[in-house]
Amino acid sequence: MTEVRDRGETTQGYAAPPRPDATLARPRFRASRGATPSCHGDVPGAAAPAGSPVVALVGAPNVGKSTLFNTLTGAKRTVGNWPGTTVEVGRGVWPTTRAAATCDCETCTCPRQAEPVTFTLVDLPGAYSLDPASPDEALTRELLVDVEPDELPDAVVVIADAAHLARSLYIVAQVRELGLPLVVALTMNDVARHRGIEIDTYALAEQIGAPVVAVDPRRRQGESNLAAAVLGVLDAERPAPRAVDLPGHDGSPCGAMCPLADCGLEDLELADERFEWIDGAVHAGTRDTGDARRVRSDLIDRFVTAPVLGPVIFLAVMWLVFQITTTVAAPLQDALDGIFTGPVSDGTRGVLAGVGLGGTPVEGFLVDGLVAGVGMLLTFVPLMALMFLLLALLEDSGYMARAAVVTDRMMRRIGLPGRAFLPLVVGFGCNVPAVAATRILPNARQRVLTALLVPFTSCSARLTVYVLLATTFYPRQAGTVVFAMYLVSILLVVAVGLLLKSTLWRTMGADPLVIDLPPYQLPTARLTLSVMWQRLKGFLRTASGIIVATVCVVWLLQSIPAVSGAGFGEVPVSDSVYAAVAKSIAPLLSPAGFGQWETVSALVVGFIAKEAVISSWAQTYAIAEPASEREPGQLGAQLHQTFEMASGGHTGAALAAFMVFLLAYTPCVATLSAQKREIGLRWTVFGVLLQLVVAWALAVATFQIGRMIW
Template sequence: MTTDHDTKQAKTGATPSCCEGAAHAVDAMGSEDGNHAMAGSAVAAGKGAMHTTNQHCACASDTPSHRGRLERIFDTLRFGKMPSQSSQDADCHTGTTHGKEPVGQTSRRVVFVGNPNVGKSTLFNVLLGASARVMNAPGTTVLVERGRLDTTGRPGVPETSAGIWDIIDTPGTYSLMPQSPDEQVAAQAAAGLDGMPVPDALVAVLDATNLVRSLYFLAGIVELGRPVVVALSMNDLARRQGDAIDPEALSRALDGVPVVPIDPRTGEGTDLLIATIASSFGGTPLPHGLRHAHVGSDAELDQMVRDGADRRFDWAAGIIDRIGLSGAGHDTGSDRIDRVLLNPWLGVPVFLAVMYLVFQATTTLAGPMQDWFDVTVRGWLTDGIDAVFALFEPAATGGWVHGLMVDGLLDGVITVATFIPPMGIMFLMLSLLEDCGYLARAAFVMDRVMRALGLDGRAFLPIVVGFGCNLPGLAATRTLTDSRQRVMVGMLIPFASCSARLSVYLVLAYAFFRSTAGVVVFGMYVVSIVLILAIGVLLRHTVFRDLEPEPFAMALPAYQWPKVVALVRSVLIRLWGFLRGASSIIISVIIVLWLLASIPATAGAGSFGDVENVHDSAYGVVADAVAPVFMPAGFGDWHASAALITGFVAKEVVVGSMSQSYSISGTDDQSEQQQGQGALGQKLRESFDRSSHGHGRAAAIAFLLFVLAYTPCLATVAELKRQFGRRVAAGSVALGLVVAYILAVVAFQLLKLVM
């Protein structure tokens, strides 16, 4: 059982190790036994490090300065001015209007808060499903989820409380004293600060396997003075560990604060939770030993937080004693597994093996399904459209309306559909790794590597995934808790050489470097890695100057078997969010490209929608206009520029665009080697030799480098915009174009001296 001595030791910071300092900041107080993981060396220590209820504390650094910064986690709070009571009352039922947030009156506003990895977001998704929307908090790049829940007619919900509830899911945080923009947003949403409406109720999701830390967090939430309902998660794991929590006993110990046991993975307890929230709008008790916070300035709030820390620690220890929870440490299955996965010698190889499986899944498994959409489904839909047009007039299948439907709209829809397999597989793999508890461990294993860029270990996963496909790599940035890191990693992922670029590498490598084609392709991946590191250092010292490596401490959740229903629900919700956000942009741009290719630009080129030679269309005019820009890079030819324009939509179409522009047919069923060494390869050699004045091999390398570095595809741009906003997406595109152009020009000018 946790003793008063343990409590005082944790809260005063009188602990001999970094992890115990981290326990002060993260676990709030400790028990007598457990494990900790030091990410800098991936060492899994044995007995003696502080943790609670067998949930590990992991810290990234054990230097005195970092330990001191960890201890200051509970010493600072940077809120805006607390709204006056009148303004709170006025805003109490008003939704925030920013970005894509729903606008209008709602009857109640409920905010979900909790530590990371407690099932808060899973619970939110169970309640809201696909109706939830991911958006940026006002004035930030921090992602929050918001949805509206109709509680009319729900069992246990009185008419006075029923209606449309505005539900907000905030980023996970360990306290109301933020150390990152994400934690800042969570604290502001809970307190109703900085323009955010004051919530009508707070749902504090607590982890039953680490109740001590959760109770300290709850103390700060309760003292905000809003109605609070406790959603107790992971009680099944606590029961297997011998520390099951009695919800009724906990509620009595909290002097009547309602406690509802829930299982976010199955949805168990959600109906009771909704009914309990509805009955709490009138107010919930203030537990003995806590006090409501009434502050009117930042200074008063800071002082209140500092003065109240010891009291909250003592209160949490008292609750543990009242419910008779044993704090005695014991070796669990998670402890035994972590001795392998966090071992300094085995941790990194195991992590790389897991990443290899993720990489293979998003490329190898997705490939056949993408082909099915691109060939089979396209064929079915094309035949259907042809049949419909034939009903009106047989000649109609050759008109511009038919072309718009098949080559414009349908092509856009199929392009979007081809991203469903890799995105779905990536979401599935991420959900599996998250739910089983491994993803948190992976962050600490790779922390030392990523700290050179000002990032923590969690940033490694999205970048690795990006080498399979940039799109799921961007989706994987959702695992990063710091919004600044999320933006920076999002800008680095487009430089990861995805599998779609590989077809371009192979065709040009076989066309110009037959005997050493493999070396050239391997070199592209090496350049990609170097680019990511170089651009990362550049961004850290310019745009992200304030992004310094922080002491990295987080609780490691217990390992558990994922629930199939929860996995499917999570994948479908995330996949639908991607389709809803990216499809309109992709389809619109593809229709615009079709329109340009359908407008005749010269006399005798044909009619609208029936241009005989694409070079004689508006698309060809644009390609001709762009071509001179690439003269310093050695490929200032309209064939190359046209391929790069279509490559902005998807790199998969670059080779096909070249075949069309050279009027070469029958390449669809050929391998990249056959195309590179066949008629297409011959045309490429002639064209590049002509535009580079005899330095075709140097121009080919420059072209490959440009393909590597510039915008990977339109879907990636759409996802950047969806996650980070217009400015970040535009900045990423501009950065890619500038880097690609400089790289191509410098490479050609140097290589032509030796090639």
């Protein structure tokens, strides 16, 4: 046995004699027929007798090619269900018999008779076609097309996936054009049956012009039929290359009927002809017995992707997600809050008192800073986990694909570029990768516009603040409040997009866009939990990294006095540098109804990351209210008081204005950094100004209109 490890690289026993210049060595099937077994190392065994026919196994990755190879040769090669399993060319010996008769059944166990036959079996790298798009495919092409005629295999077995027949037939069409003896081995027949696809191997064989044999290498079924088919094509005359009657190509070098390779067609024409042949083969050889899953999917899609009902259903689903999230997670959140403000804070104080640090700035930093700030954020873990779980369930079920169709339709109606949909969808998870995703847009104007719109998509970090405020002020309607913020986010993207498009980018075109809709399926626990955990881990990583750093800086600024005569850590927060900076900005936000330094300072900190809004509030109120030191977790009551005072009693209007401002202003420094990288400093600065102007104008309008109602 021999093998080629890579193009041009040969191992012992494969190419003989060795060439002086190894780089010129070309992979060959039969440099030494029946050569001494060697090379691969993982496949010990006997060599095929000299002159044994060489049979090449060809097929796309993941169709069971390596499994069939191992079954036929008894080799112990690594077989796995991932692309590129066969990255090397393997050789093995396929001992079989020339049976007196063959039978039609896939599960044939008929006793083998007559003479033993041995093939040299070559497992070529996985390839979707003979037009190479990867080194694997290039090697397969080289071994089937570019070698000298006497180096070609005696027969080719193309492994085709019965469950995705059309996908497997392109390479079959190409091999038929080579005029090599061909057998098609159908794998995945059980999967096809499960999907309601019945294959008529006789009709398919007639259409293809080569024997078609159903095999199941995992259960060692169909082997003898495959062997018989291979012997049959070896005994028969070599088939003529597939010719084709091409209307309008009478002027081709060989006339109207010619082998495809000689027709001088353009690549699309050539591929089109092959697909016409594939379409014919699929029609003749398969019968869809009514894919129940697909029919059910079509029925559901009739409603969920309908022009009017679709968006309504989408909004209802999202409302339900937020409602379930806030309702179910609320008790867990309260319990965690109790743990951090109670035992954890008390325990930390006790330990510090025990080592003589009670009442010192160290206690202030650890208890009122780290425990209060990070602890408050960690109370959101159950909520985030539940929301990520529900979204993962929707994704895995296939519904999110429908939601994408519904949203995309809306985007296209307002004239935004179709591809911009992708980064904007990503933006609802996190703005940073969403800005990076604008690279897929081919046009610089589209990239800039989309990167400027991304910060208006409400990322999951902002969700924590919405939930805190919604559960504090409107505990019974918390889900609806959060849902409303996502609606506002979508409307903002649309409105700002239209504004920019009608001013700066009036000539920008829109690309057509299509979305693949997979059939609905029952979500799998493993995949859903894995997605949930990945996203939750990201949230925890932020909480443990940037938030700890922010808490330290905030604590430092809150400890530095802004008044003379006081020492470090000896002033109330309202007299600290932290409050002084916020107080200087606060008047700007008074028209929006939240011009108190406590809220303004949180927004300033939120510039770094939105999760920091919560931790800074927790720090501010934990320190600012020494009278409530026993219950520093009473953040809600203190927020109530702050908003009420700032708005002159119009708490609801001020709250709405604050949340709109939070949604629209700069998401975080990481997003700014990504923007600078993708669209440059000038556009980034323009974006920040745009966000601040939009946020301020909307917040003021919300409060001024809202105060007339609330």
